[in-house]
Amino acid sequence: HAVLSLEHIGLRIGGARILHDVSLEVAPGEMLGVIGPNGAGKTTLFNVISGVARPTEGRVRLDGADVTNTPIHRRAAAGLGRTFQTSSLFPALSVLENVRLAAQAHAGGAASVFRIPRRSDAATGRALECLAEVGLAERADADASGLAHGEKRKLEIAMLIAMDPKVILLDEPMAGVSSGDVPAITDVIRGLHRGGRTVLMVEHHMEVVLGLVDRVAVMHHGELLAVDTPEAVMANPTVQSAYLGEAV
Numbered sequence: 001h002a003v004l005s006l007e008h009i010g011l012r013i014g015g016a017r018i019l020h021d022v023s024l025e026v027a028p029g030e031m032l033g034v035i036g037p038n039g040a041g042k043t044t045l046f047n048v049i050s051g052v053a054r055p056t057e058g059r060v061r062l063d064g065a066d067v068t069n070t071p072i073h074r075r076a077a078a079g080l081g082r083t084f085q086t087s088s089l090f091p092a093l094s095v096l097e098n099v100r101l102a103a104q105a106h107a108g109g110a111a112s113v114f115r116i117p118r119r120s121d122a123a124t125g126r127a128l129e130c131l132a133e134v135g136l137a138e139r140a141d142a143d144a145s146g147l148a149h150g151e152k153r154k155l156e157i158a159m160l161i162a163m164d165p166k167v168i169l170l171d172e173p174m175a176g177v178s179s180g181d182v183p184a185i186t187d188v189i190r191g192l193h194r195g196g197r198t199v200l201m202v203e204h205h206m207e208v209v210l211g212l213v214d215r216v217a218v219m220h221h222g223e224l225l226a227v228d229t230p231e232a233v234m235a236n237p238t239v240q241s242a243y244l245g246e247a248v
């Protein structure tokens with residue numbers, strides 16, 4: 001069965017139709033790319049999936065359960081993860097302490113936002129595993145504020161992993177990443193998928209999308225134009241005409 005299903009999702013804000021009749025089933029372990037011109041509704045769709053926005057029509061199901069009206073934090077506890085924005089890092093804390101906080105928050109324990117000597121406890125062990133998964137273990141004791149942009153992106157993904165998500169939403173993970181860092185971040189995203197997690201990724205970098213995903217969903221004016229293999233989507237005349245004259 002599908003780990004995530006969208007059933008006829010519609011969203012109107014004021015008089016504007018932001019999403020219209022979006023239906024989609026995502027299989028466990030699938031990596032799905034979401035592409036479309038600016039303003040197509042990609043981020044809004046992620047907001048509907050994660051609970052930041054409520055659809056005006058349709059249902060969202062996570063592992064078969066209807067979560068359409070479930071609050072954000074309960075969807076997160078049920079295994080739905082979104083990347084942290086860089087602004088949510090604690091810059092005065094170490095890399096390790098940032099991930100430790102995410103692990104503790106997920107475990108529901110009290111968390112300290114003050115610097116503490118490194119200890120050996122379960123949350124620290126878990127945080128180190130998450131850092132190793134993104135290739136940042138050697139930077140564990142660095143200040144988060146001292147990280148390069150690409151390293152911050154890896155730290156955000158490590159914090160996400162610490163929340164133990166089954167379904168991960170990545171909204172433009174390569175935004176602001178220098179071209180030199182793109183291959184390393186691509187590897188980290190591929191690693192998320194290898195862990196058996198399901199990944200939905202909005203990304204404008206077509207080489208990244210095509211190199212990673214099983215299927216591509218194409219959005220245009222709030223509608224889903226096509227969901228298919230990357231090859232079929234690129235050859236689809238409807239998709240090609242939607243993109244004519246528009247930057248991807």
Ligand code: ADP
Binds near residue numbers: 018037039041
């Ligand atoms: P994308 O991520 O594909 O670039 P968005 O989902 O951010 O697109 O936006 C889709 C459309 O919905 C845009 O036209 C945007 O201006 C509009 N929109 C998004 N959120 C709101 C909101 N809260 N109020 C009004 N319009 C919105």
Ligand code: MG
Binds near residue numbers: 029031193
């Ligand atoms: Mg796959």
Ligand code: MG
Binds near residue numbers: 042043
């Ligand atoms: Mg967007």
